Amino acid sequence: MIHALRTMIECRWSARRIQRYIDADPAAPLTADELQRLTAHLDVCERCTARERETRGVKASLARLSERRAPDPVRVARLRLQAQRISQGER
Amino acid sequence: MTDPDARSAAFAEYVEPELEVLLRVAQSLTGSWSDAEDLVQDTLIRAFAGIGSFDGAYPRAWLLTIMRRANINAHRRQRPGTIDPFAGLENRTPAFGSAVADNPEDMVLEQVIDEALAQAVGALDPRFRAVIVLVDIEQLSYQETADVLGIPIGTVMSRLSRARSRVRKSLEHHRATRRQS
Numbered sequence: 001m002i003h004a005l006r007t008m009i010e011c012r013w014s015a016r017r018i019q020r021y022i023d024a025d026p027a028a029p030l031t032a033d034e035l036q037r038l039t040a041h042l043d044v045c046e047r048c049t050a051r052e053r054e055t056r057g058v059k060a061s062l063a064r065l066s067e068r069r070a071p072d073p074v075r076v077a078r079l080r081l082q083a084q085r086i087s088q089g090e091r
Numbered sequence: 092m093t094d095p096d097a098r099s100a101a102f103a104e105y106v107e108p109e110l111e112v113l114l115r116v117a118q119s120l121t122g123s124w125s126d127a128e129d130l131v132q133d134t135l136i137r138a139f140a141g142i143g144s145f146d147g148a149y150p151r152a153w154l155l156t157i158m159r160r161a162n163i164n165a166h167r168r169q170r171p172g173t174i175d176p177f178a179g180l181e182n183r184t185p186a187f188g189s190a191v192a193d194n195p196e197d198m199v200l201e202q203v204i205d206e207a208l209a210q211a212v213g214a215l216d217p218r219f220r221a222v223i224v225l226v227d228i229e230q231l232s233y234q235e236t237a238d239v240l241g242i243p244i245g246t247v248m249s250r251l252s253r254a255r256s257r258v259r260k261s262l263e264h265h266r267a268t269r270r271q272s
Contacts (some may be wrong), residue, residue: 065113075114078128083135
């Protein structure tokens with residue numbers, strides 16, 4: 001009973017940090033203590049590990065969508081030329 | 092910074108490396124590559140006007156903030172109140188660099204997943220969709236996403252969490268439906 005309650009508390013605590021763990025964004029880093037506690041929980045909790053894996057899967061698939069829709073290089077080249085014109089316009 | 096050469100050098104250093112990112116984000120904001128190009132041009136003009144007071148830190152964040160303002164002004168001029176940014180993800184054509192998988196089976200599988208993903212993202216509430224498109228598709232940081240949308244980082248994080256959760260559930264539902272059929 002106590003073990004189940006403790007696991008539930010750890011799952012809730014971890015659920016609020018898994019996104020920051022996966023993204024590792026400089027604006028919202030986990031502290032060393034948080035990181036240690038979270039990874040220790042992920043080592044033993046199948047449900048949270050599955051959630052982490054699924055979130056990473058969604059993130060990776062969306063990143064692949066990005067790779068597949070790179071802009072037309074002609075548009076980028078046109079903008080580069082435009083940028084050069086703008087910056088040289090006042091000289 | 093008043094010296095024209097210094098302004099041009101700063102513009103080349105800070106702005107030109109970000110052109111592709113700006114174009115991609117602009118496409119997400121406007122829903123069309125042609126409108127995106129116009130928005131980036133407008134952003135470039137505004138950025139050059141303000142380059143003298145830019146301190147050189149976080150050029151992408153600075154440019155994305157300029158783009159957000161330029162986009163708001165463009166909407167005021169053209170189609171007030173009718174824009175649903177980040178809509179139509181499923182209609183985007185992966186024209187360049189589309190062959191990611193090595194063999195035909197993987198390509199078909201990827202296409203099925205991509206279509207399900209695009210539908211799941213497209214079905215999100217626009218506020219949630221905007222954040223997941225910018226962070227997970229356009230690969231912006233939380234701060235950059237906050238700058239484009241004009242919202243706090245905490246809001247970016249909470250919307251991202253809900254968006255991913257909904258997309259995950261939607262994909263689970265899609266997989267279950269496919270298994271049954």
